[in-house]
Amino acid sequence: MKFMRFLSLFFFFATCIATAQNKEITLSEIWNGTFRTERMDALHSMKNGQQYSVLNFDRYSRSTSIDVYDYKTLSKVKTLVSSASIKEIDYFTNYTFSNDESKVLLATNVESVYRHSTLGKYYVYNLTSGEVTLIAEKRIQEPTFSPDGSKVVYGYNNNLFIKDLISGDTKQITFDGEKNKIINGITDWVYEEEFAFVRAFEWNKSSDRIVFIRFDETNVPQFSMDVFGTQLYPEEQEFKYPKAGEANSVVSLHLYDVNKETLAEINVGKTYNDFYIPRIKWSENEDVLSAQYMNRHQNELDLWFINTKKDTAKLVLAETDKAYVDITDNLTFLNDNSFIWTSEKDGFNHIYHYSKEGDLINQVTNGTWEVTAYYGYDEKSKKIFYQSTENGSINRDVYSIKLNGRSKERLTKSTGTNSAAFSADFSYFINTFSSATTPPEYTLNNAESGDVIKSIKDNDKLASKVLNYKTSEKEFTTINVNGNDLNMWLIKPADFDENKQYPLFMYQYSGPGSQQVANRWNSSNDYWYQMLAQKGYIVACVDGRGTGYKGAEFKKVTQKQLGKYEVEDQIAAAKKLGERSYIDASRIGIWGWSYGGFMSSNALFKGNDVFKMAIAVAPVTSWRFYDSVYTERYMTTPQENPGGYDNNSPLSHVDKLKGDFLLIHGSADDNVHLQNTMRMVEALIQADKQFEWMIYPDKNHSIYGGNTRLHLYKKMTNFIDKTLGDKIQNQLDEDEVNIKS
Numbered sequence: 001m002k003f004m005r006f007l008s009l010f011f012f013f014a015t016c017i018a019t020a021q022n023k024e025i026t027l028s029e030i031w032n033g034t035f036r037t038e039r040m041d042a043l044h045s046m047k048n049g050q051q052y053s054v055l056n057f058d059r060y061s062r063s064t065s066i067d068v069y070d071y072k073t074l075s076k077v078k079t080l081v082s083s084a085s086i087k088e089i090d091y092f093t094n095y096t097f098s099n100d101e102s103k104v105l106l107a108t109n110v111e112s113v114y115r116h117s118t119l120g121k122y123y124v125y126n127l128t129s130g131e132v133t134l135i136a137e138k139r140i141q142e143p144t145f146s147p148d149g150s151k152v153v154y155g156y157n158n159n160l161f162i163k164d165l166i167s168g169d170t171k172q173i174t175f176d177g178e179k180n181k182i183i184n185g186i187t188d189w190v191y192e193e194e195f196a197f198v199r200a201f202e203w204n205k206s207s208d209r210i211v212f213i214r215f216d217e218t219n220v221p222q223f224s225m226d227v228f229g230t231q232l233y234p235e236e237q238e239f240k241y242p243k244a245g246e247a248n249s250v251v252s253l254h255l256y257d258v259n260k261e262t263l264a265e266i267n268v269g270k271t272y273n274d275f276y277i278p279r280i281k282w283s284e285n286e287d288v289l290s291a292q293y294m295n296r297h298q299n300e301l302d303l304w305f306i307n308t309k310k311d312t313a314k315l316v317l318a319e320t321d322k323a324y325v326d327i328t329d330n331l332t333f334l335n336d337n338s339f340i341w342t343s344e345k346d347g348f349n350h351i352y353h354y355s356k357e358g359d360l361i362n363q364v365t366n367g368t369w370e371v372t373a374y375y376g377y378d379e380k381s382k383k384i385f386y387q388s389t390e391n392g393s394i395n396r397d398v399y400s401i402k403l404n405g406r407s408k409e410r411l412t413k414s415t416g417t418n419s420a421a422f423s424a425d426f427s428y429f430i431n432t433f434s435s436a437t438t439p440p441e442y443t444l445n446n447a448e449s450g451d452v453i454k455s456i457k458d459n460d461k462l463a464s465k466v467l468n469y470k471t472s473e474k475e476f477t478t479i480n481v482n483g484n485d486l487n488m489w490l491i492k493p494a495d496f497d498e499n500k501q502y503p504l505f506m507y508q509y510s511g512p513g514s515q516q517v518a519n520r521w522n523s524s525n526d527y528w529y530q531m532l533a534q535k536g537y538i539v540a541c542v543d544g545r546g547t548g549y550k551g552a553e554f555k556k557v558t559q560k561q562l563g564k565y566e567v568e569d570q571i572a573a574a575k576k577l578g579e580r581s582y583i584d585a586s587r588i589g590i591w592g593w594s595y596g597g598f599m600s601s602n603a604l605f606k607g608n609d610v611f612k613m614a615i616a617v618a619p620v621t622s623w624r625f626y627d628s629v630y631t632e633r634y635m636t637t638p639q640e641n642p643g644g645y646d647n648n649s650p651l652s653h654v655d656k657l658k659g660d661f662l663l664i665h666g667s668a669d670d671n672v673h674l675q676n677t678m679r680m681v682e683a684l685i686q687a688d689k690q691f692e693w694m695i696y697p698d699k700n701h702s703i704y705g706g707n708t709r710l711h712l713y714k715k716m717t718n719f720i721d722k723t724l725g726d727k728i729q730n731q732l733d734e735d736e737v738n739i740k741s
Helices: 002-019 027-031 187-194 461-465 525-536 552-556 565-579 595-606 628-635 642-646 650-656 675-686 708-723 728-738
Strands: 051-058 065-071 074-083 094-098 103-112 118-126 132-134 143-144 151-156 161-165 170-172 183-186 201-203 208-217 222-227 235-240 250-257 262-266 277-280 286-295 300-307 312-320 339-343 352-354 362-363 372-379 383-388 397-402 417-422 426-434 442-444 450-457 474-481 484-491 501-507 538-543 583-593 614-619 660-666 691-697
Touching: 027 525, 027 708, 094 143, 103 143, 118 143, 118 151, 143 201, 151 201, 151 461, 161 208, 183 362, 187 538, 187 628, 201 277, 250 595, 339 501, 372 417, 383 417, 397 417, 426 450, 450 552, 474 565, 484 525, 484 565, 501 525, 501 565, 501 708, 525 538, 525 708, 538 565, 565 583, 565 595, 583 708, 595 614, 595 650, 595 660, 614 708, 650 675, 660 675, 660 708, 675 691, 691 708
Parallel strands: 501 538, 501 583, 583 614, 614 660, 660 691
Antiparallel strands: 051 065, 065 074, 094 103, 103 118, 118 132, 143 151, 151 161, 161 170, 183 208, 201 208, 208 250, 222 235, 250 262, 277 286, 286 300, 300 312, 339 352, 352 362, 372 383, 383 397, 417 426, 426 442, 442 450, 474 484, 484 538
């Protein structure tokens, strides 16, 4: 049956290719949803392991529901809750079950604070009685069920509160919270952005203790920016933002005893100065808490086990690295309180098994490839499930392996990007697969063999739609630059003629551990690149030194000098590509966003004999302006490494500008501050260098909202056409004359 479906699709697509592929992609289509993919939202495996729930939205009734489906049949079993039947709620945007799945927490009226944090109104819906309980009248943060489902803890105005779902009472448990001074249980700006978590509190297994991190940001320098809005006077937004080398929040660990109603600080058996607590997690033992402590340089990580009943602490694991130690969420406690850990200590990211005392039992995975996701451990089969790059650094596959490191099995069969969502009992997984030629498809797979049981959802309609457009293959290859084989993709015009010469437009991001050359389906930018190829450009992307998934040495070579080796690789790659007969070496451009904007600026300045133009969107122009956690992880502090900060800052090389430069930023960027662009503008002015720039009012680091993205990409496209495309237009004009004659 599946083979017949494949044949019919093959012949259908072949027919489409033969008869279509004549439409040209427009910017409006890229940003109006024409190429939107179908997804599965808020997927949750039910506790029984045989069913899963998803969040569904009914466009006609404007209501949302949580619907349960059977893994085996994929048929809908029931609707657990629908906003259409709850008078208090118009719709909800997310949901969380209590451990026993008798209650569900519904998120409504959610608004963003920063990248990960939100404020919203939350309701508890009792699935047995149908009772609806509003947690709080105000918008709150991170409401979380206790394991027994009887209470909810949440953050409000920098303090923590407990809502008792039985009595209906609410108890405030911290009282010193104050904006821009003290935060209890919710992370500060830099922890949220760089350690990627917001909820800094955790229930223990027996629901009688809560541990939380307290942030004292009193001495952290305050950043302010104007939000212009529509009123007569702008509003000033102020928040604590520790830039490189400046004071961080002073963090401490605290324990609240729910029964005794007591609050106490937790101390470990070591004195730390200027440190981070990037992760906390209770073990399977209700008394034992794990806490990770890290020095400011982030090259030493201590894992502590704290017995909160006996008030004792044991250092069970101390990991060091000459560069830095990555933080993950992979710490997993087994029933005997031994634990799973991932580490790069052998040069590649792998899985390790330790005893509850911190003794290494064995290294579970091994090889010159990277574990890229840890999915979990099945006690019954003694298997660990994970994702890795063993099938090539641009690909992802799902694997299983025994806890003892034996019987490894590749569970996914298609080459591209595979990711899994396992059932609670690890009997099934829903696989999401895509590649550069296949849009996302969701299948139900057997966790034992990996075999596909059924197709759940695909994007065949999108695939057939894309075939109507004049698109080109994304060619994956490598390019040898500075002694390294770097991953690269190329997109050439559909009517490519090797006897002609084409301008080259390069894209990169290049940040530590990142990856842009990956075998996955199109992002919005990919459609833009296809549009540029339609116009007659060759588009390329090269992942240089410092990027990820090729081992720690390759990734960490940029330590203490961000912007040196990465820029050298982009310049050398452009030179080498410019030697190809079909590329016009006099018309090479480069662009990037954020770290990529830092890179494209440097590439244009330092590679002024190679690059004719560059676009920098929301660029870091000096790492002195960026936050402490991210920057110091790779650079240490400006006080310790001034040369590393200044020698590779674009601000130090503006005098080298020869080509065309477009600088773009959002005025309300809380991440990479507008200060970066303003300092660049001033430096360029004083160096008497002409350039173009655009500021998007009240837009954050993502620069979106309303017509903004369309405007942004029109501006960039016009700039590319003006600076690289003059010969393209001349050729088009000549072709038109020839056709008429």
